[in-house]
Structures are given as C-alpha cells and as structure tokens.
Amino acid sequence: MDVFYLKTKLIHHINELKNSGNSIGFVPTMGALHQGHLSLIETALKHTDLVVVSIFVNPTQFDNQQDLLKYPRTLEADLELLKSLNDKKIMVYAPLTEDIYDDNITSETFHFAGLEHEMEGAFRSGHFDGVGTIVKRLFEIVQPDFAFFGEKDYQQLQIVRKLVEQHSLPVKIVGCPIYRHADGLAMSSRNKRLSKEHREAAPFIYKTLKDVREQFGIKSAKEITEWVKKQFEIQPLLELEYFVIADSKTLKPIKRKSRQKAYRAFIAVYASDIRLIDNIALN
Known part of the structure; x- marks a missing residue:
C-alpha cells in the first residue's frame, strides 16, 4: 500500500495510473477509521480499479477549536486497518496542513443554493465553507472518477453534489448507506x-x-x-x-x-x- 504525504508525488502517480486506463475511486476521511469507513472503501473497490483514501483532519470545517484539538488522530492504526483490505488497490494520502493550504489556512466562500443554511449550517458557523474548500482541493489533487460519501452526513453529501454541479467537476458522487453498530448507533x-x-x-x-x-x-x-x-x-x-x-x-x-x-x-x-x-x- 503506497502512502503519500506530498500532493506533488500523489498527482504524478495518479497521472501515470490514469494514463494507463485505470479508474480512480476516492474516499475522503479525517482518520480514526472504523468499519463505517471500511464499508465505503469496500464499495469503492468494487466500482473502480484503484482507490485513494485521504486521511486529513481539516481545520477549516471546525467552528469549535476545542473539538479540532480533541479530534482523534490515529494514523498508524488507520494504516494497519487499511491493510486488512485489498491494500494493493489502495493508496493513502496523509498530508500535513501545509501541503493542502500552504501558508493560508482559510476557507473559500461558497453558496450552495441555500443547502448550507439549514441544520448543521445554522448551528456551525462557516462549517460548509470549510467542507467545500477541502473537498474541492482534494478533488483537484486526486482527480477521482468516483467519490464515495456516507449518508450519515447527508447534508454534507448533498452539498458535495451541489459543489460538483456548480463547478463542473468531472467526478461522480456516490452516496452510501449509514453503517451502524449492532445497537443502531451510527458509526462515527x-x-x-x-x-x-x-x-x-x-x-x-x-x-x-x-x-x-x-x-x-x-x-x-x-x-x-x-x-x-x-x-x-x-x-x-x-x-x-x-x-x-x-x-x-x-x-x-x-x-x-x-x-x-x-x-x-x-x-x-x-x-x-x-x-x-x-x-x-x-x-
């Protein structure tokens, strides 16, 4: 399983793969992986030749800085968990913040036809500007043919679909069912x-x-x-x-x-x- 920490090296590798006719799936995550993430990756593996999994805790989508600081970061354990899947078909992009944002850790401003003002948007100021910023940048780096998102964050899923539509991004968004613990709690x-x-x-x-x-x-x-x-x-x-x-x-x-x-x-x-x-x- 190849692990990339720099976008320049990942972009070069993906260009070679796509020139050879491979389709690329993409599962963006913030790490602390669990079976819910694995279910997304397994779905991606069924639909594409190779899958990129990003592991990046995105600072611009946190309105609560304490929540950002407390968010679990378990990269080594995440990589071990990914090896339990078909790791020859998986690539990991685990950048530092500077590789994504350079020296400017700020969000772009987006208008998602009002989707951003409902529910999560009403309670988390600037959250979906942060989501739009990181997803757009990751799509530009990974150049996926398909990207897979869980329906637990259903509002985010709809906003990503709107982002793709508004910016004419060449990626198909696939929504995947919520993965739950045996007692019904949505995995997170x-x-x-x-x-x-x-x-x-x-x-x-x-x-x-x-x-x-x-x-x-x-x-x-x-x-x-x-x-x-x-x-x-x-x-x-x-x-x-x-x-x-x-x-x-x-x-x-x-x-x-x-x-x-x-x-x-x-x-x-x-x-x-x-x-x-x-x-x-x-x-």
Missing part, C-alpha cells in the same frame, strides 16, 4: 470519546428516529417534533440540539406533506461535550 470517529454511560445511552438516538418513521404516516411534522423534544427532556444523558423533518433534496423543513417528495428526519444530540448526528429516510 467521535464514538471513541464517549464514556461508558453515554455510549450505552446513545442508541436512543436511532431508536427515536425509527419511532419517527413509524409516526410519519399518521402524524404531522409539528406533532412529531414536539414528541421528539419531550423524549429527550426525560433522557438525562443526552441533550437535543435540533430535530428537523426536511425535504431530502432541498433540505428545507417540511411545511405540508406531499406524496411527490421524499423526506428525511435529521437530528443532532450532545452526549456530554460530544456531538452526535444521525438521520433517517421517512418515505
């Missing part, structure tokens, strides 16, 4: 930081979403939202930040149900100081 690198008590409480998030899906056909979005708030008021270890039922395409909160539209429920919850997000398709 942040889960490693949960205390035993909070880890035991966290599956309540997905249980609530499943209950929402059951109610969606018979109750209004307002009724369901009030019910969710009450469920978390009596859950001492989890604090609800937001719950929204939104149009799957525009991410606008639902006003009136339409049989012609698809909807998803989105949720963000704090377990102590650790922020967990999840979502579920409703129809």
Whole structure:
C-alpha cells in the first residue's frame, strides 16, 4: 500500500495510473477509521480499479477549536486497518496542513443554493465553507472518477453534489448507506470519546428516529417534533440540539406533506461535550 504525504508525488502517480486506463475511486476521511469507513472503501473497490483514501483532519470545517484539538488522530492504526483490505488497490494520502493550504489556512466562500443554511449550517458557523474548500482541493489533487460519501452526513453529501454541479467537476458522487453498530448507533470517529454511560445511552438516538418513521404516516411534522423534544427532556444523558423533518433534496423543513417528495428526519444530540448526528429516510 503506497502512502503519500506530498500532493506533488500523489498527482504524478495518479497521472501515470490514469494514463494507463485505470479508474480512480476516492474516499475522503479525517482518520480514526472504523468499519463505517471500511464499508465505503469496500464499495469503492468494487466500482473502480484503484482507490485513494485521504486521511486529513481539516481545520477549516471546525467552528469549535476545542473539538479540532480533541479530534482523534490515529494514523498508524488507520494504516494497519487499511491493510486488512485489498491494500494493493489502495493508496493513502496523509498530508500535513501545509501541503493542502500552504501558508493560508482559510476557507473559500461558497453558496450552495441555500443547502448550507439549514441544520448543521445554522448551528456551525462557516462549517460548509470549510467542507467545500477541502473537498474541492482534494478533488483537484486526486482527480477521482468516483467519490464515495456516507449518508450519515447527508447534508454534507448533498452539498458535495451541489459543489460538483456548480463547478463542473468531472467526478461522480456516490452516496452510501449509514453503517451502524449492532445497537443502531451510527458509526462515527467521535464514538471513541464517549464514556461508558453515554455510549450505552446513545442508541436512543436511532431508536427515536425509527419511532419517527413509524409516526410519519399518521402524524404531522409539528406533532412529531414536539414528541421528539419531550423524549429527550426525560433522557438525562443526552441533550437535543435540533430535530428537523426536511425535504431530502432541498433540505428545507417540511411545511405540508406531499406524496411527490421524499423526506428525511435529521437530528443532532450532545452526549456530554460530544456531538452526535444521525438521520433517517421517512418515505
């Protein structure tokens, strides 16, 4: 498995591979890899000849600097985990911040047709400018034919699709299902930081979403939202930040149900100081 720390060397290598007719898949990550990441990489391996996995904790998408400092960095363990897959078809790009940003660690400004103002965008100032900046730069470096993103960050997935559309980037975006622990908790690198008590409480998030899906056909979005708030008021270890039922395409909160539209429920919850997000398709 080849590991690249400099974009110049990676670009040169990828150009040689593409000139030989190989298709390139790409899975961008911030490291602390888990089975959810591996499922994305396994999907990429099935659809492309070679797969680039980036491991880079991107500073411009963190609105909370303490969260950035605490984010787990486990490069050696990540590389060992990747070797359990078909490592002859995997390349890793693990740059230092200077290789991505030179001496200017700032975000570009993006307008994603309003997608950036909903949910995560409303609670995390500048987050999606940071996401757009790093994804665009990584696409320019890796030059993938396909890029694979998990639906756990569904809003991010929609924003990346809009980024590709707006900038006419030659890459096809593939959304992959949420990978969950046996108890339903969506896999996340942040889960490693949960205390035993909070880890035991966290599956309540997905249980609530499943209950929402059951109610969606018979109750209004307002009724369901009030019910969710009450469920978390009596859950001492989890604090609800937001719950929204939104149009799957525009991410606008639902006003009136339409049989012609698809909807998803989105949720963000704090377990102590650790922020967990999840979502579920409703129809």
